[in-house]
Amino acid sequence: MEPHDQRLLSMGVPGLNDVLGGGLEPNRLYLFEGTPGAGKTTIAMQFLLEGVARGESVLYVTLSETEHELRGVAVSHGWDISNVHVREMLPTQDSLQPEEQYTMFHPSEVELSETTLRLLRDVEAIKPSRIVFDSLSELRLLSGTSLRYRRQILALKQFFAGRQCTVLLLDDMTATEHDLQVQSIAHAVVRLEQSNSDYGAARRRLLVVKYRGQSFRGGYHDYKIGRGGLQVFPRLVAAEHLNDTALTKLPSGLEALDALLGGGLEKGTSTLFIGAPGTGKSSVAVQFAVAAAERGEASGLFIFDESVNTLRTRCNGLGMKLEPHLRSGLIRLKQVDPAELSPGELVHEIRQAVTQHGAKVIVIDSLNGYLNAMPDERFLIVQLHELLTYLGQSGVATLLVGAQHGLIGAQMQTAVDASYLADAVVLLRYYEAEGEVRQAISVLKKRGGVHERSIRAFSMDQHGLHVGDPLRRFRGILTGVPVPIDGPATPPP
Numbered sequence: 313m314e315p316h317d318q319r320l321l322s323m324g325v326p327g328l329n330d331v332l333g334g335g336l337e338p339n340r341l342y343l344f345e346g347t348p349g350a351g352k353t354t355i356a357m358q359f360l361l362e363g364v365a366r367g368e369s370v371l372y373v374t375l376s377e378t379e380h381e382l383r384g385v386a387v388s389h390g391w392d393i394s395n396v397h398v399r400e401m402l403p404t405q406d407s408l409q410p411e412e413q414y415t416m417f418h419p420s421e422v423e424l425s426e427t428t429l430r431l432l433r434d435v436e437a438i439k440p441s442r443i444v445f446d447s448l449s450e451l452r453l454l455s456g457t458s459l460r461y462r463r464q465i466l467a468l469k470q471f472f473a474g475r476q477c478t479v480l481l482l483d484d485m486t487a488t489e490h491d492l493q494v495q496s497i498a499h500a501v502v503r504l505e506q507s508n509s510d511y512g513a514a515r516r517r518l519l520v521v522k523y524r525g526q527s528f529r530g531g532y533h534d535y536k537i538g539r540g541g542l543q544v545f546p547r548l549v550a551a552e553h554l555n556d557t558a559l560t561k562l563p564s565g566l567e568a569l570d571a572l573l574g575g576g577l578e579k580g581t582s583t584l585f586i587g588a589p590g591t592g593k594s595s596v597a598v599q600f601a602v603a604a605a606e607r608g609e610a611s612g613l614f615i616f617d618e619s620v621n622t623l624r625t626r627c628n629g630l631g632m633k634l635e636p637h638l639r640s641g642l643i644r645l646k647q648v649d650p651a652e653l654s655p656g657e658l659v660h661e662i663r664q665a666v667t668q669h670g671a672k673v674i675v676i677d678s679l680n681g682y683l684n685a686m687p688d689e690r691f692l693i694v695q696l697h698e699l700l701t702y703l704g705q706s707g708v709a710t711l712l713v714g715a716q717h718g719l720i721g722a723q724m725q726t727a728v729d730a731s732y733l734a735d736a737v738v739l740l741r742y743y744e745a746e747g748e749v750r751q752a753i754s755v756l757k758k759r760g761g762v763h764e765r766s767i768r769a770f771s772m773d774q775h776g777l778h779v780g781d782p783l784r785r786f787r788g789i790l791t792g793v794p795v796p797i798d799g800p801a802t803p804p805p
Contacts, residue, residue, distance in 0.1 A: 319338060320332075320333075320334040320335030320336060320337060320338070321335045321336040321337075321338050321362075321363075321442075321478055322335050322362050323335060323336065323355070323358065323359050323362065324358040324359055324361055324362025324363075324365075324541075325355055325358050325359070325541065325542050325543070325544060326543045326544065327533070327535070327543055327544030327545055327546050327660075328355075328518075328542075328544045330529065330544075330546045331518065331520060331528060331529045331533055331544060331546050332500075332502075332520065332523065332526070332528050332529075333523070333526050333527050333528040333529070334526075336478060336500070337499060337500075337525070337526065338441075338476075338478050339472075339473055339476055339477065339478055340473075340478060340479075340499035340500070341468075341469045341472065341473070341479045341481065341497065341498050341499055342478075342479065342480050342481065342498055342499055342500050342501075342502070343480075343481045343483060343494050343495060343498035343500070343501045343502070344356070344480055344481070344482055344483070344502050344504065345482075345483040345484075345485050345501065345502070345503050345504070346483075346484070346485060346503060346504030346505065346506075347484065347485055347504075347505075347506065348484050348486075349506060350504035350505065350506050350516065351504055351516065351535070351537045351542050352446070352447075352482045352483075352484065352504060353377070353382070353385060353446065353482070354385070354389070354537055354541055354542045355504070355541075355542050356372070356444040356446065356480055356482060357372075357382075357385065357386065357389075357391065357393065357396075357444075357541075358541045358542060359442065359444065359480060360372060360393075360396050360442055360444060361391060361393070361396070363441060363442040364395045364396060368440075368441040368442055369397070369438055369439055369440045369441055369442075370395075370396055370397065370440050370441070370442040370443070370444075371396075371397045371398075371399065371434065371435070371438050371440035371442070371443045371444070372396055372397065372398045372399070372443075372444045372446070373399050373401060373431060373434075373443065373444065373445050373446065374398065374399070374400055374401065374446050375401045375445075375446065375447060375450035375451065376446060376447050376449070376450055376484075377446065378400060379398045379400055382398055383398075388539070389539055389540055389541055390539060390540060391541075397434075397438050397440065399430075399431070399434050401430060401431065401450075428464070432471065435471075435472075435475065435477070439475070440477060441476060441477060441478065442477070442478050442480075443472065443477055443478070443479050443480070444479075444480045444482065445468075445479060445480065445481045445482065446482040447482045447483060447484050448481055448482065448483040448484075448494060449483065449484050449486050451464065451465075458493060461493060462493045462497070465481075465493065465494055465497050466497060469497060481494060481498065495521065495522070499523070499524050500520065500522060500523040500524065500526070501520070501521040501522050501523075502518065502519070502520055502521070503518070503519045503520075503521055504516065504517075504518055504535075505517045505518070505519065505532075511651060512650070512651030512652060513651065513652050515534070515654050516534065516535050516536060516537070516654075517532040517533065517534055517535070517656075518532070518533045518534075518535050518544055519531070519532050519533070529546055529547060529549070531547050532547065533545060533546050533547050533656060534654040534655060534656025534657055535656070536654065536657060545654070545656035545657050545659065545660040546656075547656065548659050548663070548695075548698050548699060548702055549698070550698045550699075550701035550702040550705065553702050553705050553706065554705055555705050555706060555707065557579065557580040557704070557705065557706070557707035558579075558580075558707075559578040559579065559580055559581065559760055560578065560579050561575050561576040561577070561578060561579075562576050562577045562578065562579055562600065562603075562604065562672075562673070562709045563575070563576040563603060564576060564577075564596075564599050564600050564603050565599065565602070565603035565606070566599065566776075566777060566779060568768065568778075568779035568780070569596070569599075569753075569777070569779045571764065572753065572754075572755055572763065572764045572766070572768055572779060573736070573738075573755060573758065573763055573764075574755075574758060574760075574761050574762045574763040574764070575761070577600065577709050577711075577736065577760070578709070578735075578760035578761070579672060579707050579708065579709045580704045580705070580706075580707050580708065580709070581704060581709060581710075581735035581736060581759065581760050582700045582703070582704065582709075582710040582711075582712060582733065582734045582735050582736070583709070583710070583711050583712065583734060583735065583736040583737070583738060584679075584712045584713075584714055584730060584731055584733075584734035584736070584737045584738070585597055585711065585712065585713050585714065585738045585740065586713075586714040586715075586716055586731070586737065586738070586739055586740070587715070587716060587739060587740030587741055588715070588716055588740075588741070588742055589715050591740035591741065591742060591751055591770075592740055592751060592753075592770060592772055592777065593677075593678075593713045593714075593715070593740055594615075594618075594623075594626075594677050594678075594713055595626070595627075595630060595632075595772060595777060596738070596740070596753075596777065597675045597677060597711040597713055598613070598623075598627060598632065598634065598675065599632065599777055600673055600675075600709070600711060601613060601643055601673050601675055601711075602627075602632055602633060602634060602637065602643070604642075604672055604673045605637035605640075605642040605643050606633075606637075608642070609642070609672040609673065610641075610642050610643070610644070610665075610669050610670045610671045610672060610673075611637075611642065611643045611644070611671055611672065611673035611674070611675070612643075612644050612646070612662065612665035612666075612669065612671040612673070612674050612675070613643060613644070613645045613646065613675045613677070614646050614648055614658070614661070614662065614674070614675065614676050614677070615645070615646070615647055615648065615675075615677045615681075616648050616650060616676075616677065616678055616680070616681020616682065617677060617678050617680065617681050617715075618677075619647065620645055620647050623645070624638075629774060630772055630773075630774065630776055630777065631774055631775050631776045632776065641669075644665060644669060644671070646661060646665075648681065650681055655695060658682075659695075659699055662674060662676075662699065662703070663702075666703065666706050666708055671708060672707070672708055672709065673708065673709050673710075673711065674703055674708050674709070674710045674711070675710075675711045675713070676710070676711070676712050676713065677713040678712075678713040678714060678715050679712055679713065679714040679715075679730060680714065680715050682696070693730065693733070696730060696733060697733055700733055700734075704735075712730065712734060714730065731756075731757070734757075735757075735758070735759040735760055736755065736757060736758040736759065736760065736763075737755070737756040737757040737758075738753065738754070738755055738756070739753070739754050739755075739756050739790075740752070740753050740770065741753075741754075741789065741790055741792070742792060743789050743790075743791075743792050743793070743794055744792060744793050744794075745794065750769070750771070751769070751770040751771060751772075752767050752768065752769060752770055752783060752789050752790075753767070753768050753769075753770040753779060754766070754767040754768065754790075764782075766782035766783075766784065767782065767783050767789050767790070768780055768781065768782050768783065769781065769783055785797050
C-alpha cells in the first residue's frame, strides 16, 4: 500500500505543504476563500503549474476574469502558462442587447444550465487531474437560491470525484453573509486574510479552517506575495525540533569578559544584553559573532536599529575584524525593516540562517526593534519563547540586545521584559566619576554555570573592547553616582 504522505498532492507553494500536513488528498474538493487581493488566483496558478511540472493535464475555469487578464498575472510572476488550459465562462457582449434579456424565465434557469454544460464538455475533452474554479461568487448568483446553489456544488463534487480530479474552488467572500454552504461540503477549507495597519505594508495570514482525516498545522501563518508567487511561513512550534545539545563554551576572545561570564557563554542558551543606549551592548554581541567566525563557525546578525553601513563603520572604529568574515560568508548580516517584514517572515529568516547556513550564533539587535516589528501582536513573549526554545534545541547561542529607557539612575525601564526568558542577563550601565561618564558591566544571571558577581569597568576605543578590574571600593555604581567606601578615591576607567 502506498504511504499516505507520498500520495498527497504538492501545492507548489513554498511552506504550504508543511501547513497542510504534506499536501492535498487527491481527488477531493477544496475551498480557498479570501477577500479580493488576498492571493487566491496566485495560489491557484501555482497549484496548476505544479501539476504541469509533473506532466498532468490541468484546467482553469474562470467566471470573473478573462484569459488575457490571467495571462497578465502569469507574466507579472514570470510564469509560462501555455500548458494550462483556460476556459472563460463569461457573459458575451450580446447579453447587453435588450433582445437578449430574459423575460419569461429567471436568468438562473437558463445561464446556470448553459455554464454547467459547457464546463462538463470541457472536462470530458481535456480530462484534467487538477482543476480550479474561479469564482464561486458568480456561481452563487447564477444559482439564485441557496438550495439550488448547494445542490449544484454537490453535483459538481460527485462529477469530479468520479473522474480522478482534484478541484480547487475559489471564493472572494463578497457575499453579504459568510457562506458556510461550501465549507460543509469541501474536504478542506483554507482562508486567506489580509489586514492593513496604520503604517507599513499589508499583513497577510493564512488559516486552515478544517481538513478532514488529515493532521495539519493549526493557527495563523504569515505569507507574502512577490514575483514568483506566494510564499507561506509556517508557524514555529519548538516542540517539533527536539535535539540533545551539549552546552559547550562560546568564548568572546576577551579574557576578562570570559572570566566575568565564567568562561564564556554556552551554545544552546540565550543571553540578554540590557542597558542604556550607547553602553556597548551591540558591540559586545558582535564581538561574540566575530570570535565565532575566527574559529570557523557561522553567525547571523539581524539588526533593526542601525544601518549596515553604521554597523560596519562602528566595528572598524573599534578594531573589530568584521569585514573579512562578511566577505567569506561566515557572518551574514540582515537589516530588518519592521514596517515591511511580518513576524512569520522574520522567524523564517532566522531559521534559514540556522538550517541552511549553519549559524551557531544568532544576534537580534534589538528587542525594541523586534517589538516594533509586530506592534499589533498580543503574544510577543510567547512567540519569542518559541523562537528561543527552537534556537536552544538547535545548539545555537542566541544574543538579544535590549535598550532601556533612560541613561543614568535607578529608574531605568525596559520596553519588553524578556529577562526571565533568557538564560543569562548581562547589564551595562553608565556611571559618573570626576565629571566623566563611564561604563560598567556585570552579569546578573547565568543558568549555564557559575559567574562573577562583581561589577567591572568597561570601555571602548579604537583598539577594541576593554573589561577592567572589579570596582570593589565603591558602592552605588548601578545608581549612576557611586560613593567611595574608604575615603575619597576615583573609580578606575
